[in-house]
Amino acid sequence: MSWARIMAPLSGGKDDEAVLAAAVALAEPFGAEVAGAYTPADVADLMPWFGEGFMGGVQATALESLQEAAAIGEAQAKSAMDATSYAKKRFLSLQTPVWAQLSAEGRLSDVVVFASEAACGRGPLAESFQQMVAEEQRPVLVARPRLSVTGCILVAWDGGKEASRAARLATPLLEKASRVVIASAPKGGGRTCDPARLQDYYAQRGLKTEVELLPTGGSGKDVGHALLEAASRVQAAVLVAGAFGHPRLQEFIFGGTTRTLLNSDGPSLFLSH
Structure with a gap:
């Protein structure tokens, strides 16, 4: 048996480098691909909260801010991916509907890697962790220090x-x-x-x-x-x-x-x- 694809959801935050390092540690012994998937907050999920006039005034400003934050997060996630010295890697930037895309990528991955923060219910990927484990029923690795595939x-x-x-x-x-x-x-x-x-x-x-x-x-x-x-x-x-x-x-x-x-x-x- 072997693994061919390890996926690491990325938030554009401080945990991305550690998550990618864990994904590489998991993938390397198998020669597997590491797929880094930038997973932003889905603007479509927030539309109902804006009300009927969401394109005017404060709502439009809030929407623009979310889009700007997503662009910054994507750039940071891609930077973390580029800094990963592993040849067999791929960067994915998920778009609306974000969860549908993440779940589809998870179904085609052997293991999905998350940081401990997300697994404990904290940070932008906390809900994605719960959904990936409980709803998609995908095997996940909660990456922590001292991870060793050969230990x-x-x-x-x-x-x-x-x-x-x-x-x-x-x-x-x-x-x-x-x-x-x-x-x-x-x-x-x-x-x-x-x-x-x-x-x-x-x-x-x-x-x-x-x-x-x-x-x-x-x-x-x-x-x-x-x-x-x-x-x-x-x-x-x-x-x-x-x-x-x-x-x-x-x-x-x-x-x-x-x-x-x-x-x-x-x-x-x-x-x-």
Whole structure:
């Protein structure tokens, strides 16, 4: 298995260089293309707020300001892309309808890379991150310092649909890792899971893995902290996990494993819903 295209949504802000660096680190071992997609605020989404007379007075000035900001952001995003010393790259400037274009590009990418700020719900790409994970169900990498494709990778396993999808989609990444550890919390998901089953799945694909059982009280928060402790213990560079295993409203209100992982300062996250 291999990856051929890694996409990095860009905002024209301070995180673009780090996101592109992570995308290159992910793409390089596969010889994959890095697609940097400038993703501005969509003016069309704001039109209903302007009212019927939006082309006059204050509304027209606001529209012009948004267009100017988008042009400046595009120039900054392109500058970050030009400064990236990776030969196999492509710059995309998304136009209205922005989300429709971003989702279409995401469907034709193997992994979508976001900064930790967006994953935590902050900044201009926060909504794009949530939509890409929960609605488009694309695998995403939340890029953080110490990202290493060839380092140790921890795979969170509870036997559920989301964890299974993440574990399968991450296989090309695991093939590049120096060490793969399956971290299982048998009581964490309220279901029966056997990490040996996943271990056998990987073995059939030539991957040697280790298993570590996590002591938890069973809540999502407990599981999240146990996973982060295990990641620190094995010095994992990436943590692979299923995202939003419960309804997102429940995740928002009660926390949950996903929110614990996103709000941590732990390793980079490979997530799939």
